[in-house]
Amino acid sequence: MKSEFQSHEPDEPFLSRVQRVLTDLSPAERRLGEFLLDFPGELGSYDAQELARLCDVSKATVSRFIRRIGFESYDKAKKAVRDERATGSRAFFAHAEPEANAAALALDMREEKDNLDRTFGKLNAGELDDLARAVLSSRKVWIAGQRISFSFAHYLFWQLTKIVPEVVVFPQGGETLGEHVARIQKGDLVIAIMLRRRVAGTKRLLDAILEAGAELALISDESMARHADARWHFHCHTHSDGPQFNHAAVLALCHQIVVRATLQSGREGRERLRAVDAVNEKLLQVEW
Template structure:
């Protein structure tokens, strides 16, 4: 099973394990980060099993020894799965103020790394682009749709992709040098992300890459915004990303000036005609 993901290996064999191994397997499925962090004896203590059970368990998974299994688990933890960040000993806090404090730090630290000059440069390119493309997957899909909805106030040629049933090939083929791409690479990033980056680079259009803090600086991006996603609970927090998008959208509307006001007036007139609002 050389290419099978670590957790997939565990789930595959779980029904066939002996009771003690099943107990260990259930712990690992719920908190795989424990195996990535602890020694074999520490994991045995957490699960309430023997060291021999841990050794049998990792061999059943197809590893030669515990260190090989732990190395594989660490590699998967580095991809950003929240499952690997859970702690069997620590429950998520219930006090809303703790979440609020974390979210406020995320917003502050995200925007602290952004300069007014780079936002204004991005906004100028957005307003002058032939077309603005927003590519997002998983949570990035919702973020792309949100930013597109906001920018449509002043930018008519603005799309969020891919849509249901669509693949990326037709969209990458449509990129032109006077376009701007806003690509969301929030973890966990899809496997095709590196290929999309190559496709955008080949198209020679401008690229704004919006990621979490775990993504190394992308040299091919004209802008790389690394947003803080720390959380007090088991899920990543995206308020820092939303703060960045709010900043971009508001600066775009301000910078659009008369053109933006004319489009906003036309939108309001259309809404009145349709009776939508």
């Protein structure tokens, strides 16, 4: 006789477990399952009785559901959810309770201030100035970023291209990494922005950059271990109680790099900025 409790791979993601059994559940269990698909992080925040209250089911239904998705106990399921939340999946940060969502919408900017304070409290101004000098002295500046990191890579590119003759952001749409990494060489600087959730192959990409002889500067969130071979590694705090990471500190750090490089570029940088503005005005590209 087939068991009513399905077997699961030990490392199968929590949401995959729920989705796998959803069509076979009783109405009460299905209501619980659909709730956890929307708010999986709540299992890591509440005990079984509290979760039952949120879903309007019995505690016995919660226990039965936990066994259906392959966990021996509620505590083990709770630990699995917390572990997955730590990897950076924002699905685990949504809240069902109205007061939690109200706090996330508050306009007091506490998260931004806290992330900025924690990030800049650990920054070394000398290291930032050292990176700024490398930006100006390198043969070519490469800025790497994928997924959300691509947005910040493009911000750096658009700001630095006004003062640096050779700067490239990669990969662009449809490009492979190899098309760019194969052209990186000694004397180049690579600024790699690596915010979670990082794509597979991140370590191999960094290894290839270093093997090419380039200097490597890393900008990451606080979850990434310091890279032993990177000349610079800046950690940005991105904590958020809401459903999205808070990237205020990342943008602020990028701004600091741009400002320091611009100031250090001196007359040559100022002349390049003026030339860019003059051409834009001539071509009627901007309005003031």
